[in-house]
Amino acid sequence: MQTDPNWSNFLYDSVTKTINLIDFGAARDYPKRFVDDYLRMVLACANGDRDVVIEMSKRLGFLTGTESEIMLDAHVQASFVVGLPFAKPGGYDFCSTNITQSISNLGATMLKHRLTPPPDEVYSLHRKLSGAFLACIKLGAVVPCGELLLKVYNEYQFGEDSISILSNRSVS
Template sequence: MQYPGIAASIDADIDNVATLLRLSGLLPEGLDVAPLLAEAKRQLREEADYLREAGQMRRYGALLEGDGRFAVPRPVDALLRPTVLPMTFQAGVPIEDLASAPEERRNAALGALVELVLRELFDFGLMQTDPNFANYRWQPDSGRIVLLDFGATRAITPATAASYRSLRQAGLSGDAGQVREALVAAGFVSPAQDLRHRTAIEAMIGLMLAQLHASRDAGFDFADRSVVAALRERAAPLLADRASWHLPPTETLFVQRKISGTVLLCVRLGARLPILDLLDRDR
């Protein structure tokens, strides 16, 4: 049930955040966050529309029908209202409980979530972009993952999917230069950063590629943070160069939020997954 007044306060709340960002000086003067704030307002309005969310829940149920790794609730249409979203009950425990599960079961569940992200991006053209851990439950008896909260579901445009395909292919090639070019094309690295910090960027990419490709036989160990300090050191000049900061396309930011959140969950639960094999499947 939606808290009264939430939908009506969205615009004012986002505008207040924008004011605080401007007054705090946290962001460079030339960084235009207006498109991101406008999109945040739009998405929050959509998340407050429970009729829309019920429709997205049905879509995910249909897309994942027959996939025994997932369970998706069904909306109860007779009781559905714009601010009330009743659904069938799905038993489960917090996804974090996987931390105490045997490694094989833990990796199977997290591998399913990683594969789901790839299917959302490359197959479905539709992604639930909120990776809050509370949106997942785990059923120890069946091993299934319960998916909850479809308010942040959004369509993925072919252009965004194509950018990620290029980035995926570059990563699989193991060529740091190709990855850097794909990052620039996708909007993750600004032309100014590419011009001023190309050596540091390629060095960071090289570290990540080396760790990724070394994992082909044993699987990628998300708990291995050995390269983090080296990445942080090489990133320092880019972070200090505030004039070169910029925002990727808004849709890409929402997609990346889901990808980053899924990676964080894998790190939190110490997953070891055949990432190269998952990425290398035909899509």
């Protein structure tokens, strides 16, 4: 995945009406198990499923399993905020809420109570996600994020050793 959301890394072709990626300097691979569990966590965030968010967060290394209730609540709330665009049926209007402010408000609590740093893989991934969210906010985009997530989730090939705790879930 190319992980640099800088606007200058993309070129719009007005003839074909396509956006082309022109800089792969910040590309990286992600381990299959990480992708499996991260995708499950995104769906759990969209579905507001606290228990699965916590379980996937432990499996991914966001949480140790010995966090205070204050940290768990802040982590889960931040996860639900990030999952909000994927939770809404139809198109999500990125100008309708202030995702960045909501995450910022929870960030101070998480910094104070965090027992372990986030897994290495998420720094580049969350940089890309926040860049995509900010681009959507700047463009005033309305995107069917929930439908896109379900399409990816349903077509994704989970690893053989993967758990299937979300197989019967869908975005509400």
